[in-house]
Amino acid sequence: MIRSLVILWHQWRLFAWMDFTWLTRNLSFFLTYSVSELTLNIATVTATFLLAERFDGIGSWTIPQIIFMLGYATVVHGTTETFFSYNVAIISRRIGRGQLDHVLVQPRPVWLTFLTEGFAPLSGGGITVVGVALTVWAGINLSLAISPAWLAAAVANVVASCAIVLAFSFLWGSLAFWAQRAAEEISTSAMNMMSQLTPFPLDGLGPAGLGGLLTVLPVGFVAWYPSRALLGIDRSPYAVGITPLAAIVIATLTLAVFHRGMKHYGRVGSQRYLSFGHRR
Secondary structure (H helix, E strand, C coil), rough: HHHHHHHHHHHHHHHHHHHHHHHHCCCHHHHHHHHHHHHHHHHHHHHHHHHHHCCCEECCCCCHHHHHHHHHHHHHHHHHHHHCCCCCHHHHHHHCCCCCCHHCCCCCCCHHHHCCCCCCCCCHHHHHHHHHHHHHHHHHHCCCCCCCHHHHHHHHHHHHHHHHHHHHHHHHHHHHHCCCCHHHEEEEEHHHHHHHCCCCCCCCCCCHHHHHCCCCHHHHHHHHHHHHHHHCCCCCCCCHHHHHHHHHHHHHHHHHHHHHHHHHHHHCCCCCCHHHHHCC
């Protein structure tokens, strides 16, 4: 375990340096990228914020509560972008483009490659700062009673939400083992739906709609439900543990499907290769 952690740390340092050199290769690219990312990050949070401001909240959620949920969703998105960039988080592209062979020929475990190869703290982590700022601002306005237990629950829920996003991507992405081009498009569309529905409260939905957004498309666990638990809207003593439990269930299912897909890939391989989007 200690050896694995040391390797993990060294790999993260290596890929962080590669990300830095890529981002700062010239001044023009650095400025263009920074301005583009800033504009995109602002646009990402503006729609929900303006909607809440216009109607003095959304449903039973007050403006600070909406901002907290929006900040939470942004932190989850930013964390995923930081650790799983370069199409690791959208694994269907790597499988569908035949790039999985790059992973399989390396003399290290597949899980270690997936956990380190997409690490991009500079190019992918900017939006995390926005998310943390929104969450802190909302917490101050809500006068949240922050304690070590609350912080531990918040970290556990953020990690669980990231795991759900990643597991959902790998679950749909595993279809690319059998249908390379089609599954790549389907998985991308599914992930777009996840990101578009994430920053909105789901309280007004009926049982069928809410159940679907917590199971088939588990967007409710990306921000809505963990925010309810952390804000005390859901007063159940088990509320803060529901999202981590959901992450375990979805991850277990995903591992089974992905493992079966890997066995199929080992027999038939890939007849398609595109280098686009792969870190070299």
